[in-house]
Amino acid sequence: MFTDLPEPPSSVKDLWDSSMAERVxxxxxxxxxxxxxxRTPDTSxxxxxxxxxVDALNHEPAGRLRAGWFCDDELRALTRIVPELDAIVVARYPWNAALRELAQKATSHGVPMIFDCDDLVFDVDFAELVMSSLGKDPDVNAEWDVWFAYMGRLNASLAACRGATTTNSLLASRLSGYVEDGAAIVPNVLNRTQQEYSRELLDAKVAGRWRRSGPVTVGYFSGTPSHVRDFAVASTALARLLDEDDDVSVRIVGYLDDLGALEPHRERVEFQKFMHYVELQRSIAEVEVNIAPLSHTAFNICKSDLKFFEAAVVGTWTVASHTPSLDEAIEDGVTGRLAKAHEWDAALHEAVALARDTTAYADRALPAAEDAHARWAWDSVAEPLTRAxxxxxRR
Structure with missing residues (x-):
């Protein structure tokens, strides 16, 4: 595990800590x-x-475009200033009465609405696939009620929009069939606080000559309780690695508690609770190997590349499943490692061996980190979003 890393900022003003009056x-x-x-501010x-x-647009020095975000109980107030707007981006917001009123006002004033979505959750034809990918029990009627309702309402919101934005080409092709003006790709990026602290962590690794101690630690950073099936893609290979190598440990951060094949090694697994996204950067920076396994489904192959770049910017090596976004983000063997289902044993052994060779690790991780800081910089999103x-x- 990497040592002597700076603590997170003592206090972080989240980008959503502001009043509606300030945002307007x-x-x-x-x-x-x-x-x-x-719907409501969250960390995903x-x-x-x-x-x-929104933050990137509002801090673009030469930008002509300014933005604000608004949630459930603010939509009706937002309706009153629709005539002052050029566009409304509906970010994964399910159709309801408040959104209908906003859409009607927007239509009457010629203000277009654009749908933004980062998952394949806007078409009920994929409801059963989504449920399966998330490990939901298909014999529970309530699950069908929840997912058909949620995805159907998202589809109704999409139907009210002229254009769409999303994270990758696969989702863009799906969305384009629903909207008159097609779909544009606006990538996920870091935010200013996240990137600044990640740079501090990376600089500390460099200054400390990538000093580490103890077992090589493999980290899995679970975003939601639904990642059991994804973790299972790598857990059997990870269990075999622990069988063979006593100097390897595992860190799991987030909601995952079902270890699957790794259960016999539970005493070598460190669990950390779900944490603030800035604190998470330090936890990722401490481990030598970050894993991003994904089960191969139409839902998962639409996932973005954030699990890679959140690790890359702090100088942590990643082993990831193949998806179009991760294939595009990772130069295999150079900035990270891409593994098919049968390749996880070899990929994990390679990663552990790399971690033990400090010079070789630094020679790969540092260029990958610098590339990630440039490619997914907080201010890199303003241009594609403005273009979209x-x-x-119209003003």
């Missing part, structure tokens, strides 16, 4: 104004698809 003021101060709507989709992008919204900037 910032948005209306721009030559062009875009409102993002989302909202952070990456709304808060990070350009047709709607």
């Amino acid at each position: 003021g910032t948005m209306l101060d721009g030559e062009h104004r875009v409102a993002f709507v989302y 989709t909202f952070r990456y698809r709304v808060a990070n992008t 919204l350009e047709p709607y900037l």
